[in-house]
Each structure stands twice: as C-alpha cells, then as structure tokens.
Amino acid sequence: MTGKAVGTPMSRVEGRLKVTGGATYAAEHVIPGLVYGVIVSSTVSRGTITGIDTSKAMASPGVLRVLTDFTGVRLAFDSRQVNFFGQPVAIVVATSLEQAEHGASLVQMSYATQPGLTDIDAPAAVPQPAPGNPDYSRGDADAALHSAHTVVDNNFTILRENHNPMELGSTIAQWDGGKLTLWDKTQWVQGTQREVAAALRVAVEDVRIISPFVGGAFGSQGRTWEHQLLAAFAAREVGRPVKIVLTRKQMYTGTGYRPTSRQRVAIGADADGRISAIVHEARTETARYAPYAERLTELSGFMYGGPNARTQYRLVPLDVNLPTFMRGPGLSTGAFALESSVDQLAHELGIDPIELRLRNEPTVDESNDLPFSSRRLADCYRTGAQHFGWQQRSPVPRARKEGNLLIGMGMAVGAYHAFGSATDVLARIHADGTAEVFTATSDSGPGTYTSATQVAADALGLPTSRVRFTLGDSSLPRAPVHAGSQTMVSVGSAVFTACNALRDSIVRMAVVDPASPLHGVKPDDVSVDNGRLYVTADPGRGETYQQILGRRGWPSVDTTQVWEPGDVGSRFSSYSYGAVFAEVSVDESLGLVRIRRMFAAYDAGRVVSPKLAHSQALSGMIQGIGMSLLESTVLDHRDGRVVNANLADYLVPVNADVTELDAVFVNAEDTALDPIGVKGLGEVVMVGVPAAIANAVFNATGRRPLDLPITLEKML
Known part of the structure; x- marks a missing residue:
C-alpha cells in the first residue's frame, strides 16, 4: 500500500x-417532546423486592410515570430479584431532569x-471453569519446576478498576409507530441494534442506532447495558422520547469494570536463564447471573520459549454486576504477574532482564505450533533500550539515590492478539470529484475517522480533504465491534478493498471509452493522483474523475465490497508487541512512588496515522500509571456498595502524575494478516505498563510489588 496520506502525521x-463543541454526543441530540428518565438503583446486593x-x-411536580415492572424488556438478569448493589429497580420519567431526579429520590423500596x-x-467464593478458557498444558511444568536450578513462585493481587470515561452512559430513545431510534453511546452500533431488538422483541430492521461520537469508553461500551434497554422500554411505555444518562456513581455498577484478580505465577530456569517451566494460575470475579x-x-503460553507450561483460569461468581472489557482486557492483568516474575527471575540469576528475554525468544508460538505472522519484539527491546538509556541502569536495587529519593529503572513486555472480522464498506465517487466512504463502525477516540480517511484517500488517489468517512449508524454496511484492536485490521482492510475496487472500475470505464484520453490503455498501466487518472509512463495523458462521470451524466458511482480475514488465524500466530521502559522515584520516608519518565517501542504493524498512534501510546502509558499506582474500586462487602464511586475518591492520573512519556514504532508491516499490513494498537499500549513500573519500583527499593495499585x- 503506497500513497501520500498513509504514514503522514495527520x-x-x-x-x-x-474542540469547538460541534460534535454531538449521545445526550446532546435535540429531540422534540423529550422527557427524562432517572434510574432508581437497589441498595442491597442480593434479595427480593417486597414493596415499592x-x-x-x-x-411530585413533573413526574409522568414511575416504572417498576420490567417484564416488558428482557434484561441480562432476573429483574424480579436483586442481583447486585446498584441494580436498576425503577425508572422515574419526568418533564425535566431535575424533576426526574427528585422523583427518584422519593421512591421507597423494601427488600x-x-x-x-x-x-x-x-x-x-467457589472458583468455576471459565467458558472458552480450557486448561492448557505442554510437557510437565510442575515436575520441571521441582528440578529447575532457580524457581520464582509468587501470588499477585489486582483490585477492581472502573473505566471512568469523560462521557457518561447516555441514551435517547424515540419510537415512531413500531420503529425505534436510539441516539446512544456505544462501541458497536449493530451489536446494540441486535441486542435492543431481542430485548424488546422487535425486528432488527425496526431498530436504528445512531452514535457518531463517543466521549471515551476504553471497552465500557463494548456491550449493551441495562440503561440502554430501559431507555427504549421507558419510551415505549410513556409514548414519548426518553433520555437516560447515568450518574457518575451509577457508572460503577452500570457499565462493567476490570475484574479483581488473584494470580500465581511460577517460573523455573537453568543457571543460564533458559526457562524450563511456566505455571500460571488465575481467577477473577464475575457476576453470579452471567x-x-x-x-x-x-501470554504465559507463548511469550517465552520452553518445553513445559501449564495455565489454569477460573471464574468466581459473586453477587456483583457484570465485569467487562477494559483496555488490554485480561492480558494487561496477566502480563503484570508474568512480567514481574520474569524480572525477578532475571534478578535472582544475575542476568540483565532484556538479555534473559532474548535468550528465551521463541521461533514459533509454542502454545499452538503456529509460525508468527510477524514478531519484531527483539527490535523493540533494542530500540527501546537505546532510546531509554537502559545501559545506565544498575542491576543492584537501591544503588541509585537522589536525596531522600530512591531511583529505579524497569522494563516489561506486552502483547495483544491481532485479528480481524468481516466488514462491508460502501465507497462512492461524486461527479464533483469528492468521495464518501461508509461503514457502521465506531470511533471511541483512537482516530478511526482519520485513519480510515487516510486509507481511502490513498486507494482512490485523492487528497484527504476530498474524502469523507461516515460511521456510527446501524443502517450503514456491516462492521464489527469497535474493540479488541481489530478496527483498522477489519475496517481499514475493507476500506482499502472497496476504494481499490471503485478506483479500478472507473479506470476500466475510461480505458474502454473512445472519448477518453485513456482509451485502449491497459488498466494496470493507469495511475491516479489528486483525482486525475493518467498513463503511468506518460503522465500528460489522462483525465479526472469529474470528466469521466460528467461525460456519462452520472451524479456518482459506487461499490460495496466485503473484506474477510479468511483462514489467517489458523495458519499464523498474530500479535502486536511492545517493550515498555519506566524510571521511578520512591520517597524512602513516605513510600510515595512517582513516575519520572517512560518510553516504549511497539511492533504494531504498519502505522497508518503516526500522530494518532503516538497519542494512543501515551494514553496507554497513562492508563497503565493509573492501574499501577492509583486506581482501585473498593467494595463494602457487607452490602456490596462501591464506597468510592466518584472521581474524588477513585483516583485517576492527572497532569501532575504524568511526566516525560514517549514512544516509537518499529517498521513492521504484516501483510500476512491483512492487505494494509496493520496489526492493531489500542490495546497493546496498555499491556506491560504496570509490570514495567512495578519492576522499576523493585529496582529502586529492593521490594517486589505483588499487589496493584502500589500505594x-x-x-x-
């Protein structure tokens, strides 16, 4: 893939x-006759409602209805029972938000x-097998641990995390006869369309979801939640458009979270650092109802080579609301335990942490015996170490001190599965020489609008200023959930496919048209630049898109194309990778950990939009700082209440927590995975960050952090 737009820091x-307020988010749409719904939440974690x-x-003035019977909508749980603290148990609908809020405060529940x-x-709390996660084993890891020269064996704890995006969960629902429109905050407009239709028992084609802008999500809107369904239900019940916006407090029980985890990682190696065994056992919380x-x-199955490995993952059903995807789901959690353990192994063997990793770099994915579609992790080590100044690190903990501050450096590795899903794209050229491209994806912040525009512009031979990319509407061609780092692989490849097909069809129109300067030229000998088609070997011979369409009197020409990943997943092991480096200071008297600087090098395939990719990398580091040092959701186990369900007591990184951050990307396009060579970026930039920080804390203090956050x- 060549062109002027892809690879440009746009x-x-x-x-x-x-930045000017022109983007309309879910709660900001102006709908005539709109009324407001406020959810009343349960105040116990388990029981039965005996009275309302x-x-x-x-x-109360302005209150139109109080809805307490949810049998008209199918929720994820039995609404006749209380399944978790904060469960929706009633909806107050009123003519203003303030009246609805006051009315909700007057509803009295008994349980x-x-x-x-x-x-x-x-x-x-009894662990149970995790669906889709069978136990894995190769060799005899437990026996190999017993015979290993050096063994590290630790237990790790990570507390629950909540997403806390700027935009709250928001939905406006309007019925027109039997047809429903939702202006919604979602990362999957067509997934929400199907789930809403199923919950309300209406045809999928009678539901339309509109979500052009998402004010941050980080995975929290990758599935459909109760407030979205209840907004549609309430609108049907009252016969008016209804808006429901969760409060910040309700976000902690209404849109999922990264589940708390308990992990054991044991690694055995010989005296030269060759890993002979890895054992990784883990359990996380889940809802009892799902x-x-x-x-x-x-990661423990393939990140490092070795003949023996065993992994086991269990779920612990509790009376809590359902966890969900949060940036780098699962792998961010697992990497903290694995990479902390590898760092400890390197320390105990007296081997540099990078050198130890290089000695155990696999040639194939040993968990499935598949070749890597690409793996330039060693390049990430070397590039990151050089930029960061890794050679300045002392392997002896507590060796560097500045006044009362202990200074340490650490590094860790991250990886995230690279994959794609079937996607349809409609591409259209207008008679004025502009182009439009359509698909029902979302953009929750990473920059899909921009990167897809860049791919389309190059494929069509147009400047980006003449290409418009439209997303966020379920009526558009099919697209997968905007999550899992699959959007550019899926949507980008479909845009590439559709725009190439459209350009080629117009080239064929020209070369068979006796009135065209390109008549008789082989299609492969025609190039397109700035909207002008010309003979590659004779640039003076050509014409524009406008001239070709104008001669036919056509207002536009378009094509819809499908891209599918095929069998690449069964032939290759495909991942994005990163090497993360951190320097911290630890106040010896206060125990306060501060980030001094961080750097990362990533193998994420072709980088379509370097400016946005760099922004993603920095944002992943910042979220990793939060996971490492600040963020934890605290429950009162007497009733299941989240006691810090606000932004005063739930701490997230602010400017004072973020100092010198930077990242680079190694040249690593992966055309085995998709035609544009990308691998995905949004998730991998989070994976490995907490471990790098924890390893730096160990280097500074000699104390190994086993629990997050490191308070x-x-x-x-």
Missing part, C-alpha cells in the same frame, strides 16, 4: 468539531434480603 479530521412505594414520587457474597477471597471471562493466562502504605 490531525484528526473531526478534531475541530470536538411510588406515591410520593408520582405526586427481603439474603446474605450477599461479594468478596473473591471469601471461603464461600459469566465474563478474559484471556488472562494467554504508599505498601512501600513503608
């Missing part, structure tokens, strides 16, 4: 709209409670 095409007194709410189980470590499983132990009391 600013976001929708950037001006966003709505009289005071109904008598027959049962003992709730919300603690993953409680004796009654399973949520992650690929938590995946000051753990360092004292």
Whole structure:
C-alpha cells in the first residue's frame, strides 16, 4: 500500500468539531417532546423486592410515570430479584431532569434480603471453569519446576478498576409507530441494534442506532447495558422520547469494570536463564447471573520459549454486576504477574532482564505450533533500550539515590492478539470529484475517522480533504465491534478493498471509452493522483474523475465490497508487541512512588496515522500509571456498595502524575494478516505498563510489588 496520506502525521479530521463543541454526543441530540428518565438503583446486593412505594414520587411536580415492572424488556438478569448493589429497580420519567431526579429520590423500596457474597477471597467464593478458557498444558511444568536450578513462585493481587470515561452512559430513545431510534453511546452500533431488538422483541430492521461520537469508553461500551434497554422500554411505555444518562456513581455498577484478580505465577530456569517451566494460575470475579471471562493466562503460553507450561483460569461468581472489557482486557492483568516474575527471575540469576528475554525468544508460538505472522519484539527491546538509556541502569536495587529519593529503572513486555472480522464498506465517487466512504463502525477516540480517511484517500488517489468517512449508524454496511484492536485490521482492510475496487472500475470505464484520453490503455498501466487518472509512463495523458462521470451524466458511482480475514488465524500466530521502559522515584520516608519518565517501542504493524498512534501510546502509558499506582474500586462487602464511586475518591492520573512519556514504532508491516499490513494498537499500549513500573519500583527499593495499585502504605 503506497500513497501520500498513509504514514503522514495527520490531525484528526473531526478534531475541530470536538474542540469547538460541534460534535454531538449521545445526550446532546435535540429531540422534540423529550422527557427524562432517572434510574432508581437497589441498595442491597442480593434479595427480593417486597414493596415499592411510588406515591410520593408520582405526586411530585413533573413526574409522568414511575416504572417498576420490567417484564416488558428482557434484561441480562432476573429483574424480579436483586442481583447486585446498584441494580436498576425503577425508572422515574419526568418533564425535566431535575424533576426526574427528585422523583427518584422519593421512591421507597423494601427488600427481603439474603446474605450477599461479594468478596473473591471469601471461603464461600467457589472458583468455576471459565467458558472458552480450557486448561492448557505442554510437557510437565510442575515436575520441571521441582528440578529447575532457580524457581520464582509468587501470588499477585489486582483490585477492581472502573473505566471512568469523560462521557457518561447516555441514551435517547424515540419510537415512531413500531420503529425505534436510539441516539446512544456505544462501541458497536449493530451489536446494540441486535441486542435492543431481542430485548424488546422487535425486528432488527425496526431498530436504528445512531452514535457518531463517543466521549471515551476504553471497552465500557463494548456491550449493551441495562440503561440502554430501559431507555427504549421507558419510551415505549410513556409514548414519548426518553433520555437516560447515568450518574457518575451509577457508572460503577452500570457499565462493567476490570475484574479483581488473584494470580500465581511460577517460573523455573537453568543457571543460564533458559526457562524450563511456566505455571500460571488465575481467577477473577464475575457476576453470579452471567459469566465474563478474559484471556488472562494467554501470554504465559507463548511469550517465552520452553518445553513445559501449564495455565489454569477460573471464574468466581459473586453477587456483583457484570465485569467487562477494559483496555488490554485480561492480558494487561496477566502480563503484570508474568512480567514481574520474569524480572525477578532475571534478578535472582544475575542476568540483565532484556538479555534473559532474548535468550528465551521463541521461533514459533509454542502454545499452538503456529509460525508468527510477524514478531519484531527483539527490535523493540533494542530500540527501546537505546532510546531509554537502559545501559545506565544498575542491576543492584537501591544503588541509585537522589536525596531522600530512591531511583529505579524497569522494563516489561506486552502483547495483544491481532485479528480481524468481516466488514462491508460502501465507497462512492461524486461527479464533483469528492468521495464518501461508509461503514457502521465506531470511533471511541483512537482516530478511526482519520485513519480510515487516510486509507481511502490513498486507494482512490485523492487528497484527504476530498474524502469523507461516515460511521456510527446501524443502517450503514456491516462492521464489527469497535474493540479488541481489530478496527483498522477489519475496517481499514475493507476500506482499502472497496476504494481499490471503485478506483479500478472507473479506470476500466475510461480505458474502454473512445472519448477518453485513456482509451485502449491497459488498466494496470493507469495511475491516479489528486483525482486525475493518467498513463503511468506518460503522465500528460489522462483525465479526472469529474470528466469521466460528467461525460456519462452520472451524479456518482459506487461499490460495496466485503473484506474477510479468511483462514489467517489458523495458519499464523498474530500479535502486536511492545517493550515498555519506566524510571521511578520512591520517597524512602513516605513510600510515595512517582513516575519520572517512560518510553516504549511497539511492533504494531504498519502505522497508518503516526500522530494518532503516538497519542494512543501515551494514553496507554497513562492508563497503565493509573492501574499501577492509583486506581482501585473498593467494595463494602457487607452490602456490596462501591464506597468510592466518584472521581474524588477513585483516583485517576492527572497532569501532575504524568511526566516525560514517549514512544516509537518499529517498521513492521504484516501483510500476512491483512492487505494494509496493520496489526492493531489500542490495546497493546496498555499491556506491560504496570509490570514495567512495578519492576522499576523493585529496582529502586529492593521490594517486589505483588499487589496493584502500589500505594504508599505498601512501600513503608
């Protein structure tokens, strides 16, 4: 793939709209006759509703309805029971938001409670097999551990994390006869379309989801939640358009989270650092009413070569709301334990952490015996080490000190599965020489609007200013969920395919048209630049898209094409990779950990949009800082309440926490995976960051962090 746009550090095409307020988010659409719904949430974690007194709410000014019977909509749980603290149990609909909020405060609920189980470590919390995650084994890892020269064996804890994007969960629902339109915050417009249709028992084609802009999600809107379904249900019940916007507090129980985890990792190696065995056992919390499983132990099966490995992953059903995807789901969690253990192994053997990893670099994916479609992780090590100044690191903990500060350097590795899904794209050239490209993907922040525009522009031979990319509408051609780092592989490849097909069809029109200067030329001998088709060997001979369409009197010409990944997943092991480096300071008296600088080198395939890719890398580091040092969702296990469900007590990184961050990308296009050579970036930039920080803390202090977040009391 060649052209002028791909690889150019281009600013976001929708950037001006966003910074000037011109971008309309889900809750901002102006709908005539709109009324407001506020969800009343349960205050127990398990039990039965024995009574609901709505009289005071109904008598409150502006209140239109109080909905307490949800049998008209199919939810993920039995709404007749209380399954978790914060579960929707009623909806107050009023003519203003303030009236709905006041009415909701007047609804009185009574419960027959049962003992709730919300603690993953409680004796009654029984682990169960995780769907889609069978136990894995090669060789005899346990026996190899017993005979290894050096063994590290640790248990790790990571507390629950919530996403906390800027935009709250928001939905406006409007019925027109039997047809429903939702203006919604979602990462999967067509997935939401299908789930809403199923929940309300209507035809899929009678539901339309509109979501052109998403104000941050990080995975939280990768599935459909109860407030989205209840907005549609309430609108049908009251016969008016209804808007529901979750409060910040409700986000903690309404849109999922990264589940708390418990992990054991044991690694054995010989005296030269050759790994002979890896054992990785893990368990995470899930809702009792539905399973949520992650690929938590995946990296331990293939990241390092070795004859013996064993992984086991279990779920612990609790009386909590359902966890969900959060950036680098599963792999960010698993990498913390694995990469901390590899770092400890290197320390105990007296081998540099990078050298140890290079000695165990596999030639194939030993978990499935597949070749790598590409793996330039060694390049990431070398590039990152050179840029970061890794040679300045002392292997002896506590060797570097500045006043009362202990200084340490650490590194870790991240990887994330690269894959694609079937995608349809409509590409159209207008008679004025502009182009439009359509597909029903989303853009929650990584820059799909921009990167897809760049791919389309190069394929069509147009400047990006003459290409418009449209997304975020379920009525558009099929696209997968905007998650899992698959969007550029899937959507980008489909855009590439459709735009190439459209360009080639117009070339064929010209070469068979006696009136065209290109008549009789072989199609392969025609190039396109700036909207002009010309003979490659004779650039003076050609004409524009406008002239070709104008001669026919056509207002436009278009094509819809499908891209599918084929069998690449059964032939190759495909991952994006990264090597993350961190330098920290630890106050010896206070135990306070601060990030001084971070650097990362990534093998993410072809980088379509370097400016946005760099932004993604930095944002992944920042979220990794949050996971490492700040973020934890705290439950009161007496009733399942999230006690810090706000942005005052739930800490996220702010400017003072973020210092010198930078990243580079190695030249690593992967055309075995897809025609444009990309591998995905949004997830891998998070994986490995917490471990790199924890390893730097060990280098600074000599104390190995086994629990996240690394708070000051753990360092004292």
